[in-house]
Amino acid sequence: MSGSGHSCTPPADRTDEVAVVVGDGVAAVTVPLLEAFHEHGLETYRQLFGAVLDRLFPDPVVRAGGPVHLETTVQRTATGTVVHLVSFVPARETPVLDLVHDPFALLDVPVAVRLATAPRSVRLQPARQDLAWQHDGEYVHVRVTTPDGHAMVVVERD
DSSP, X not given: OOTTSXXXXXOSSOOSOOSEEEETTEEEEOSOHHHHHHHHOOHHHHHHHHHHHHHHOSSOSEEEOSOTTOEEEEEEOSSEEEEEEEOEEEEEEETTEEEEXXXXXXXXXXXXXXXXXXXXXXXXXXXXXXXXXXXXXXXXXXXXXXSSSEEEEEEEXX
8 A cells, every 4th residue: 555545545437346235134345344454454444344334234232432442242131231331442562462451431422222112220330320311212322421441231121
């Protein structure tokens, strides 16, 4: 890749070459998108992959804002849903080793959990804090602040 940045500029005229096609719940990617992101770390590649996932899964179980490194995991239980939020930034310590030393605080991060009916309660754990929430008929919306890089949003159903 050249250092000018113009090597990523699309051609001026339309071509028959296709990089990504999405339709009917299927995506075809004709370029090594994930490998390219791994090699070069270009934000555009991450955004393109995210757009593909958004088209394939328009109504995900959870949506979370916050920093790009935020990891979310969802667990459904007999009585509700638990969304784990993990916010730690790895540091490259050697050419092949990333280590995590410090948590990255979450400040007023929007989290939406898909739930057909309004919940009985929404709590932030392990802080044991009741969260203000809104239900729009499809998602329960909350905002999360935690200083220690980990929290669980516990949404209890009736």
